[in-house]
Amino acid sequence: MTEQDFSLNLEDLRPRPAEKKHLSEYFMPPRHSFIIFHPDKCTGCGACEMICSTRNTGKVAPVSASVKVIRDEKEGKNFSILCQHCRKPLCLPACPTRAIEKGDDGIVRIDKLFCTQCGICAMACPAAAPIKDPCSQEIHKCDLCEGDPLCVKHCPENALTFTRGKALRWIKGLRWTSQFISFLLLVVVFIGTFCYFRTGSISFACPTGTLQNIASSGTIVLVGVSSTLALLILTVLAGRLFCGWVCPFGFVLDLVDKVTPKKIGWPSFLKSRMTKYGVLTGAVGGSYALGFQVFCTVCPIGTLCRSYGVQSFFKSAELAIVPALASLEIAQRRSWCRYFCPVGAVLGLTALLRMIKIIIGAKKCKKFSCIQCAEVCPVGIIDADKLREGLSPKIPMTECIMCMRCIDRCPYDAAKIRFRWQKAAPGEGRT
């Protein structure tokens, strides 16, 4: 037997509980409590430090508080550093004695029994929130006073607020309803209406189909062009709202995504968002060469609308296209929309003329502690690294499908919709 067989380490003695995700958490994510700090209201008085130190040590000694007020006399700015109870805390894996644990209620606690006061948690924390008391050499870290924080009660300017995040994610409900209704209308009730339909003087057509039609027939029919305008004007006004809120295939993809939470990822050579513009060019060029609408025969949105209706169900080989393309979802969320969809490519080109944008203000964002927006973004356009560095990420609106998941999720109100000409991000400039 080797020496290795006898060695026991902390992994064996104090194993961490496996991360289990309850079924309800997929639909209702748990609301964890935390304290939000408003820098514009803080006067730097230090009342939070004092009241916190009485809880920690029984004495009024601001150095032994678990909140630290940083004052910049030159700029006249004050900031209080306190534990944000990160979703994925860095202090937790770094602790050599496994004294730090994140409870089911989301509060990150230091177990005083195992803590050796080494200060490695302060070394690992990006905001250095665990504070080493210079008098007693103890580590003090906020535990939210077990759900009733004293500092919030005693702040004279109400610069600290205790919150559990948003109670109602109404955008989420609205989006799913809109997607469901449009799926019902386009696929079940009015079969084939997405590609082209006409009643009297009102007509509507898919812009990608119209482009291919023009290429294959060589003639421009003004009625056909004008009937695509509804979708294009919607895109100019509100971004690619169609992709996130209306598209029936997008609804199918979102549903498939719910049942395939584990993603295997794409090989990097396929990860080019320019591919969809290539597909669009190929579709238009192919239509010109072959004389019929090439892409429309395999378009997942079109086949979903045409073949999955009540009359034509089980009659067509086109039925296979939607499951085949929806199975791309096991690689990445909305893989088809990200990389290949030519309908999205046309709307993306139209979105160059957009009037609104989504902006994430890094000043309001709490950076390392959250990064939920990058996690929930179905097309993965939010740059989490930029956010961690403390910069507002530039969100490419040609790729954004305007699902507004980031706005819905952000507990700090950092993600907002702004007009294109508005420069100030949330938390910057005039508030």
Added chain:
Amino acid sequence: MKNRKDKIAEAKRVSGADSCVECGRCVAACPMAEMYANFSIEMSPRGIIKKTLVGDPVVEDKHIWYCTECNAGTDTCPQKVSCRDLIKKLREAAVDENLLENAKTCKCCGRVFVAIPVEEFVFAKLKDEPANVFGVLDICPPCRREIYLLRNA
């Protein structure tokens, strides 16, 4: 300007190292045994106290840089010897003599704030985290708070 002998004498006085009975309780409590695979008697608090007491060259010894300056050994000692204070003083002496191979200095203020072996341990634990976390870890905690203030307020 004190010489090295005075500094080691002061380290002994501050930590009370002379009263060490070599019971080894500090070694049992020391979290370094968990942190480093090559934990040995030279690295342990008892080894360093012994080296200091018998007058071995301890200031240039790299083993003083493995400590995390925790309270575990100090709390458990029956003679109230503070191995933390001893190692702190020895490190101060090493920094005074410019023996900085194992000390990491802050990128902002230039202060020595962590020992390289401790930092390597933290990096090894955080290796699954995104790469730009490590840029933050090059800065000492007080400077990190200052930067946080300037960026967010």
